[in-house]
Amino acid sequence: xxxxTGTSEYIATQELQMAVNAAVALQRPLLIKGEPGTxxxxxxxxxARSLGYPLIQWHxxxxxxxxxxxxEYDAVSRLRDSQLGxxxxxxxxxxxxxxxxxxxxxxxxxxxxxxxxxxKADIEFPNDLLLELDxxxxxxxxxRQMIKARHRPVIIITSNNEKELPDAFLRRCFFHFISFPDPxxxxxxxxxxxxxxxxxxxxxxxxxxFDVRKVxxxxxxxxxxxLIDWLKLLLADDIPEDILKNQDNRNAIPPLxxxxxxxxxxxxxxERLAFMHRAxx
Numbered sequence: 001x002x003x004x005t006g007t008s009e010y011i012a013t014q015e016l017q018m019a020v021n022a023a024v025a026l027q028r029p030l031l032i033k034g035e036p037g038t039x040x041x042x043x044x045x046x047x048a049r050s051l052g053y054p055l056i057q058w059h060x061x062x063x064x065x066x067x068x069x070x071x072e073y074d075a076v077s078r079l080r081d082s083q084l085g086x087x088x089x090x091x092x093x094x095x096x097x098x099x100x101x102x103x104x105x106x107x108x109x110x111x112x113x114x115x116x117x118x119x120k121a122d123i124e125f126p127n128d129l130l131l132e133l134d135x136x137x138x139x140x141x142x143x144r145q146m147i148k149a150r151h152r153p154v155i156i157i158t159s160n161n162e163k164e165l166p167d168a169f170l171r172r173c174f175f176h177f178i179s180f181p182d183p184x185x186x187x188x189x190x191x192x193x194x195x196x197x198x199x200x201x202x203x204x205x206x207x208x209x210f211d212v213r214k215v216x217x218x219x220x221x222x223x224x225x226x227l228i229d230w231l232k233l234l235l236a237d238d239i240p241e242d243i244l245k246n247q248d249n250r251n252a253i254p255p256l257x258x259x260x261x262x263x264x265x266x267x268x269x270x271e272r273l274a275f276m277h278r279a280x281x
Contacts, residue, residue, distance in 0.1 A: 002051065010039065010046035011181075011188045012069040019176035019267065020047055026174055029115075029155035031165075034178030037223025043178075044114035047156065056153075057114045058100035064121050066128030069099040070138050070147075092142050101132060105149040113153040119162040126169035133172055183210060193228050197235065205231055208254050211279060212261075214219060217269055222260040230259035 002187075004020040006012035007159065012020075020043075023030035032040045048055035058069055074095040082089045104113040118126060132138045136149035159165065181189060183206055190202055209230070213221045222230075233256045253270040254260060261267050 004047055004050050007046045007050050009049075009192060010042060011185060011192060012043070012046075013179075013185065016043070016176060016178065019174060021062065023156075023174040024154055027152055029157050029173045031159065031173035031175045032155045032178060033159050033161055033175070035180055035221070035223055037159055037225035038178045038180060039048075040178060041114065041116055044112055044156040044158075046155065047111035048108075048182075051110075051112065051154070053109070053154065054111045055101050055114065056104050056111050056268075057105075057116060059116045059122045060118055060125070061121050066125050069101040069129065069271075070132065071099050071102055071140060072097045073142050096140065096142060101129075101138075102147055104153040105136065105147055107126070107150065107153070110151040111153045113155045115155065115157045117160060118157050118202060119159040119165065122174070123163060123166070127166050130168060130172065186224070186227070189224060190228070190231065194231060194235065197231070205234065209260070212254065212270070215270065215273065219265050220262050222262075226260050226262075230254075230256060233236075235258050 003017070004012070004024075005017055012024070020030060025054070032043060034040055043056055044057070047053075073092075074097055078095045088094045102114065104111050112277075136152055138147055139145070140147060152195055186206060186209075187202060190197065190206075205227075209222060209227050251272060253267065257267065257270075259269070
């Protein structure tokens with residue numbers, strides 16, 4: 001199996017590359033944490049692309065149960081069909097709905113399985129998957145089947161740190177925290193998305209972007225994905241470079257700030273700081 005080294009669409013630091021390859025070598029799930037918008041979900045897509053594996057995505061919600069990743073028994077449909085005299089009710093297998101882990105286990109070739117935003121679910125959710133992640137198998141009680149993985153999937157699990165994950169679950173994972181990109185790495189990321197963008201615009205935009213992130217008291221700091229959106233708007237609106245170059249970031253909030261700032265508290269904070277600075281001059 002070849003190593004992951006990033007792709008033409010995804011700038012992966014050397015530490016992140018090592019983490020992916022270590023998790024694959026150890027045959028352990030890779031637990032990825034980091035600020036929202038730092039490319040955790042995209043990492044799974046690019047690992048699958050780099051390795052040439054299909055990608056199976058299981059997006060977790062607050063109501064998601066671990067059992068849904070294995071299978072669900074649709075008793076309601078079976079009851080309805082029995083009332084209608086449908087002969088399918090004789091075989092319970094007709095009412096077993098395969099989950100994403102079942103799909104990954106029965107795949108003909110290795111796959112990448114993304115369990116996205118695991119911290120959104122109930123605190124017991126990770127513990128309920130311990131046996132399946134360890135043994136790579138599970139039992140279907142209704143049909144008395146044992147489902148075993150034909151090939152161990154590459155499992156990537158993302159978390160936004162909304163909840164603490166259980167120690168027993170953490171012990172089974174290889175962990176990596178995606179640090180927020182520094183300006184040099186961020187410039188490389190921008191080039192991937194906008195290869196023909198003017199370097200002066202990139203430098204000025206990055207200066208404004210990182211100045212905004214440094215403002216103390218922000219409820220939500222702008223992320224990588226929001227920088228990419230902001231640059232897209234600057235290019236689409238043909239904003240002159242001079243607007244950014246000549247702007248004193250302490251005196252005004254950025255043009256098209258709605259792409260960077262996502263709540264009114266942060267907008268008001270920057271406006272107050274700019275007003276206070278102008279008042280002192």
